[in-house]
Amino acid sequence: MIPFNEAKKMQMQESDFSGLPAHTRQFVERIHSDGLDRVRIHGIFVMLGLCAGAPDTQERLNELFKTLDVAIPVDRTKNIDEVVGDVYDGYDREIHEFCYRSGFEFNFREIKIPNVEKIFYIVELKDHGLFNVDTLSIEKLVDASRLYDAFIESIGSHTANRGASLVEAFGCGMFQIMLLARSDISGSRQIAELIKSCLPLIYSQYFSTLRGNSVEYFLGLERGQVPLLSLMQPMRMDYAQQMWGFQSSLFYQDQKPLEGVDSLTVQDWHDWVLKKAIDFDAGYPTQLVPF
Incomplete structure (x- = not known):
């Protein structure tokens, strides 16, 4: 108690x-x-x-x-x-x-x-x-x-x-x-x-x-998205838009929230982000802005 x-x-x-x-x-x-x-x-x-x-x-x-x-x-x-x-x-x-x-x-x-x-x-x-x-x-x-x-x-x-x-x-x-x-x-x-x-x-x-x-x-943001807004504010507009598109893929699929993302362990979260980064790069091979 x-x-x-x-x-x-x-x-x-x-x-x-x-x-x-x-x-x-x-x-x-x-x-x-x-x-x-x-x-x-x-x-x-x-x-x-x-x-x-x-x-x-x-x-x-x-x-x-x-x-x-x-x-x-x-x-x-x-x-x-x-x-x-x-x-x-x-x-x-x-x-x-x-x-x-x-x-x-x-x-x-x-x-x-x-x-x-x-x-x-x-x-x-x-x-x-x-x-x-x-x-x-x-x-x-x-x-x-x-x-x-x-x-x-x-x-x-x-x-x-x-x-x-x-x-x-x-x-x-x-x-x-x-x-x-x-x-x-x-x-x-x-x-x-x-x-x-x-x-x-x-x-x-x-x-x-x-x-x-x-x-x-x-109130419409996922918990993991909240700190990302402050992180991206100083960025160039084209890079910020690209980053926002990538992070959305971490939390959403077909505009619907993915279940279980908030409960991932640190290692599982790292693996998930790495997988989605590879997928994102493969999906837009000629359009991504260099970091």
């Missing part, structure tokens, strides 16, 4: 969905069924708030919230601290350790206090022992995956344990980055840019889905 506290961490609560539109709830239920537990889903929403709340031009903010407000409606006419004051307890230590373990160089503003010799910054690059990882730089996809998993679990536990909604979790992230921006606008932007620029593929697609309010399209 799973202990109650562990089950609460894993399973979504009705309170999580308070204030969420029906289509965003469907998105959350989908990523939960795909294996993301409740705490990490809270972490995703906090992390999205950290990025969305960073200072930017009014034009860019208007463009961002034009779609984001549809997915996560937050009343931005209210002071954000009024919205999240009862559930916000800060993410400073998590941000400090995340920035430290990223290995990135930052240019934070010096904060000087009268009659105090020490110089302060909005982030103290330090290992607080919060993350159960040994990552000290993001050089490979595996580094990003391990660090972000630890980060979202840590920041997600705050609002999840308090019984807050996902809308409130998003607001908490916004409030945190706004507080940092009061002392260092450029520094807060650097933190948000770091988070966005190093996202693992699947988290990147979660972000894109919510920021672009493209939930309906997302």
Whole structure:
């Protein structure tokens, strides 16, 4: 039997969905069924708030919230601290350790206090022992995956344990980055840019889905297709189209989903992909674009 506290961490609560539109709830239920537990889903929403709340031009903010407000409606006419004051307890230590373990160089503003010799910054690059990882730089996809998993679990536990909604979790992230921006606008932007620029593929697609309010399209994807979208976005159009055609052959036949693909072992999946690659090459011998 799973202990109650562990089950609460894993399973979504009705309170999580308070204030969420029906289509965003469907998105959350989908990523939960795909294996993301409740705490990490809270972490995703906090992390999205950290990025969305960073200072930017009014034009860019208007463009961002034009779609984001549809997915996560937050009343931005209210002071954000009024919205999240009862559930916000800060993410400073998590941000400090995340920035430290990223290995990135930052240019934070010096904060000087009268009659105090020490110089302060909005982030103290330090290992607080919060993350159960040994990552000290993001050089490979595996580094990003391990660090972000630890980060979202840590920041997600705050609002999840308090019984807050996902809308409130998003607001908490916004409030945190706004507080940092009061002392260092450029520094807060650097933190948000770091988070966005190093996202693992699947988290990147979660972000894109919510920021672009493209939930309906997302729900039509097979689980294995989700990270491939982010992988192909930087590619040349002709190569991306070819890659999308190939990956479709991994999941579909005659436009119908293939059964059992999601349950393949790693070795069986590798063998399946290799077989389909050979078939795809044989089927289009003169049309394929070189990698």
